[in-house]
Amino acid sequence: MTPVKEVPTPGDTTPLYAALGLTTDEYERIQKVIGREPTHTELAMFSVMWSEHCSYKSSRIHLRELPTEAPWVVLGPGEGAGVVQVAPGVRVAFKMESHNHPSAVEPFQGAATGVGGIVRDILSLGARPIAVLDPLRFGPLTDERNRYLFDGVVRGIAAYGNSLGLPTVGGEAVFDPAYSGNPLVNAMCVGLLEDDELLRAAPSSAGDIAVLIGSKTGRDGIGGASILASQEFEEGSEAKRPSVQVGDPFTEKLLVEACLELKRDGLLTGMQDLGAAGITCALSETAAAAGLGVDGNLDAVPLREGDMEPWEICMSESQERMLACVGTDRIERAIEVCAKWGLDAVEVARYAEGGRLVLRGRGQLLGDVPAQALADGPLYERPVVTADRSQLHALDPLELAWPSPEEILMRLLASPSIASKAWVWRQYDHMVRLNSLVVPGADAAVLRLPESRRGEAGQPGITLSADGPGRIGALDPYVAGALAVSESARNVACMGARPLAITNCLNFGSPEKPEVMGDFAAAVRGMADACRAFGIPVTGGNVSFFNESPQGSVHPTAIVGMLGVLDDVYAHRPAVAREGDAIVLLGHTRPELGGSEALAVVHDTIAGRAPALDLDADVALVRLLATPGLGGHAHDLSEGGLAVALAEMCVRAECGARVPLDGQELWALFGESTARALITCTSDDVDAVLDAAVHLGVPAQPIGRLTGRRLDVDRALQVPVDDLRDVYENAIPALMER
């Protein structure tokens, strides 16, 4: 074999390993692992597999703190997605991932391929994808570039998800200057295992054939994992545009149908998606998972451009490709199924004893390394420093001058982070497959599972939410990590569901900054503590580092995708409150405004102390909300506090509310104390709700009634619901359709 001597560009003295994103230490370690200088192809493979994006080399040490086990976990972290048993005979796969950097460079394709990638993760387990959710973060929409990114990302998600026939049922859109230049585009996919068979990303034995199915391999996305996702952005990031993949949802749709048919017909022993690090990752991980080696022939890979170098083929992140492990006796039938769907399916490798990943092509041996060594990236214990936030914490928001409650409320409703997101989700098909019983716009989506279509009582269903705090992360990442879990638990409980398991997406700045690692470690600890309090596991997820722009790191942003379960899906809580019903405030309100949306909107600042965390109170509240048959509609109190929650309830119910609360303080209206929600019920049921609350130790106070045409809070707010609705619904269209 020919060791690498050449440099990437004439006149450029950067060593090739450095240009590929490897450090000198890592390069020396590669030499040690394989006992010689790596070939060009080998170096390319190590550079992608050992990238932050693929190896989690900075985060693994902290992620160990997250609880991952529960009796209902079928498959925990480490493979394509987590799988949980939601009811007898019903298994659900779900996972979230980031596509932040590609979306910052090319928003439409970046977001589209983000959806495509997470869908293939779910597919790799043999599950049928049934829903998508997209948590999004951008800079303020007053800036033209941020509008361009927001518009492109939404169009990209729509173009891809809609074509696939996958309903997009939730997510969030949050706007904050910290995300200018580095938007967050996270995508979560949920799948249903239609039978008991769960495919693993491994062949069953040596001799199995690795079949590459789907799109031809091209130069798109080369180094996406190592160059785009694992480095900071600088001026001139547009030059990285060739590293963004281009999506073809039509081929993905065929790939989904073909792979599910292959599985149904019993033609597969294993399957893995090709995402980051492409063929290299799929071959090495499947071989290593089975304790085998693999002998690959790059000449067999169907190419879009005939003159691609072997290292380019290894690194390409061309979309819409899957690797299937097939027994030799079934290979012909497998290829026939793919042909029916019009897809290329070619034998690219054979699994073998010995544990070596061997690659050949053009009559040459291009690489020969231990498969496990590629899969075992380095593990770093990076320096961790707790950032000093004492100056931020010193501000007492209650001492500032504030406008009238009415003005604050109207400005909050006009803030794109709080305003209606209908402009976003009506561009997404959220109805296809006929399972969406509660669609976007509510606290969480409710899906019946195909088995429960008949409309009979007692059929199980799932609820889904995907979001997380941002501003709170800037003040206290530990609290933010915990709140990401407890808020999403509250969201699914507001639909009457029990929280079951989470996936996460941890979006942070550069891990080479000790303060960022300190924030990361704190957020993970907070998330772990909250998961333990609720008794729910983390079954998978994603870490996205290097979310940096010239203005600095993004807020420490922990996003949680929550899966809740309803034993009787048709008994979910209604998404809209009913006129005439009583409104009961659940939870304890403290005199706090730190990190609130009100402070951000009115005073343009993120400061003060994060809201106090009380996980026991959160757990009790969620248990109360998940009590079958108790009360009616429920709505989480979060950004904008009680006033915004009441306004949203009124707008959705198309009805006013009379709230004779005494002694209104700003913190009571706009504070964001945790572990609170509103629940509505008939007058006759108020006592039952209060009794149940007392029983679980949840503070509960009847505060008013849904009636009339105005939101009327004594001595604070008297606003016609029509005015609330106009502001709430028009805020984003007014910015985007001008």
Place this chain on the structure above:
Amino acid sequence: MTPNVAVVVFPGSNCEQDVVYALRREGADADYAWHGDDNLGGADAVVLPGGFAHGDYLRTGAIARFSPVMGPVADLARRGAPVLGICNGFQVLAEAGLVPGALRRNEGLRFLCIWTDLIVSDIDTIATRACQPGQTLRIPINHYEGNYTPPEGVVPRVVFRYHDNPNGAWRDAAGVANDNGNVVGMMPHPERASESWLGSEDGRLVLASLVESCNLAALA
């Protein structure tokens, strides 16, 4: 008798399962037909479902009209049998010339997945036989290219009109028929409004009309 309804699956179709499910609930013997087949196996009626046939590349429906199955679909249409195109299926029917006109991009140049109120403006078709004249149906749309435009000099039979035109369609047309009334294309998705859990049951009238039309055709 139980009418036999073929629901065509093009590569890229994505509403075929929903349509089959909803049709079976209306008592039809509904099953899938592959786009590459050159016969419909004696089906009494055919539905072209929503989706993105052949990726909608080139132009919506432009490739699908050349799929082999479109031969027998045209034969059924000529014989007066019920043919319903929903959303992408409407676009395919228009490209194939089985209903007049074309579907251009929505006026606002955005994909729209929203509920619409439709006014039934013609009850002598296979999609509206079970409806009352002027009846309002609440059925959602889900498309980027639903801006109906008739051929020059032709005034087609409009079957459904939008109460609030969402996409710029000519004369608020949400669905049109051929002269005979046995081929109907409509942008709204009746299968998505076929259960109260989903927000409306009004779509059942459209599907029930199709099933009833099969029985009438069999009697004739």
